[in-house]
Amino acid sequence: MFRLIACGLFLSLFRHSAAWAARPFMTDDARLTTAGSCQLESWxxxxxxxxxxxxxPACNPTGNLEITAGGAAFQGINKTQSTDAVLQIKTLFKSMTADGWGAGVAIGNVxxxxxxxxxxxxxxxxxxVPVSVSFDGGRWVTHTNVGWARDHVSGQDQWTWGMGLEVQLNERWMWIGEIxxxxxxxxxxxxxxxxxxxxDSFQIDFTYGAPRGFGATQNWMSFGLRWTPEKFR
Structure with a gap:
């Protein structure tokens, strides 16, 4: 299930979402990886x-508890380097169905x-708290996040939010957008x-993003993959 050196700039971007979502979203979804299995998201x-x-990497050992543990490496053009370590757990109050809705809660530390x-x-x-709503048999899915974050250094609190949309174009292609x-x-x-x-097993993706809408400075492009195998035997 809110990402992101210019260490300060990355952290400011992460503070906007404070969530770990189905790749390539920053806004998280009210879904879990396959029960009794694990998945890998990399980008x-x-x-x-x-x-x-x-x-x-994320695993769902019980069926309703997804544990994510991973990290990142960053490098600037002046060869400055930094790393991130992330630990998050997520569970659902209600699982989403086609033309239905789902909701859950996640807590994490970076x-x-x-x-x-x-x-x-x-x-x-x-x-x-992620909330997802499915329309048209699951062809359209919206995601909404409302949350809280506390900075380890300053101790400051902040409210976080996110809104995302997935549109299934055909059996293999999907468009995504979020703020x-x-x-x-x-x-x-x-x-x-x-x-x-x-x-339902292996996907790749490409996104373009920017602060304050598109066309601003500090735009980014991302390329990623997500592998979700079936339940381990």
Whole structure:
């Protein structure tokens, strides 16, 4: 299930969502990976002055408890480097069905560590409620997040939010779009496509995003994959 050195700029982007969602969303969905199985989401995010590489494995051992543990590596054009470590758990109050809705709750912690003598550890603890609604037999799905985050260094609290939309174009292609932010900083938006290489198992995606709407500075492009195998035997 809210991402993102320019270490400070990455963290400010992450504070907008404070959620870990079905790739490539920052706005999380009210769904879990396959019960009794695990999934892997990995992606590269490119800015004009830096790059990120992410890997977020997640497992659902009980059927209604998804545990995500992973991280990222960042590198700027001046060779500055930093890393992130993420731990999150998510459960559902109600599972979503076709033409129905689902809701849950997630809590997580992210630690950001600049690889420099003068760099101190940064990060956040966060909590959010994802709500997803399905229309037209699941062809259209909306996602809404409302949450809270606390900065480890400053101790400041903030409210976070996100709204996303998935549209199934055909059996393999899906369009996605979202906006997200918080009560302290600007909003962000991104849009892109998912492609099911192996339906319900392996997908790839591409997105383009920017702060304050598209055409602003600090735009990004991302390329990613998501592998969701069947239940382990």
């Amino acid at each position: 590269s995010r490119r800015y004009s002055d830096r790059s990120e590489i992410w890997a977020l 630690r950001h560590r600049p690889n420099a003598p003068a760099g101190g550890e940064q990060g956040q603890i966060y909590l959010y 997200y932010g918080n009560n302290r900083q600007n909003q962000f938006g991104q849009t892109g496509l998912r492609y099911q290489v192996v339906p």
